[in-house]
Amino acid sequence: MDTTTTVITVAVVLAAVVLVCAVGVLVRLVRTRRDLRRAGLPTGPRWVFWGAVLYLVLPVDLLPDPVYLDDIGVLLLALRTVRGSLGVRERSTAPPPDRQPAHDYGK
Numbered sequence: 001m002d003t004t005t006t007v008i009t010v011a012v013v014l015a016a017v018v019l020v021c022a023v024g025v026l027v028r029l030v031r032t033r034r035d036l037r038r039a040g041l042p043t044g045p046r047w048v049f050w051g052a053v054l055y056l057v058l059p060v061d062l063l064p065d066p067v068y069l070d071d072i073g074v075l076l077l078a079l080r081t082v083r084g085s086l087g088v089r090e091r092s093t094a095p096p097p098d099r100q101p102a103h104d105y106g107k
Contacts, residue, residue: 029053032049036049036082039086041082041085041086042085044085045081045082045084045085046082048077048078048081048082049078049079049081049082051078052074052075052077052078052079053075053078055071055074056071056074056075
């Protein structure tokens with residue numbers, strides 16, 4: 001095997017691995033999108049979540065890519081927003097607590 005064949009073989013294997021990983025991420029994103037819709041999440045927090053995913057994928061960062069602190073911070077902020085929104089939704093749709101009548105005339 002010459003050097004060119006080795007380089008091409010390694011490039012094809014790496015491309016196949018990247019393609020498999022990309023398909024796996026795409027499947028997870030589609031499932032997440034469906035789960036966010038089923039949860040009845042308002043549009044705002046969904047946009048925050050997808051904006052964070054887009055920020056993670058795009059090559060433009062506040063800090064260089066070897067330092068993932070900005071990516072992690074944006075994702076954590078998005079997850080906190082989504083979680084907070086789900087908490088507000090659960091509190092607003094929860095049935096009111098049972099209250100004892102002021103007077104029980106039946107006794």
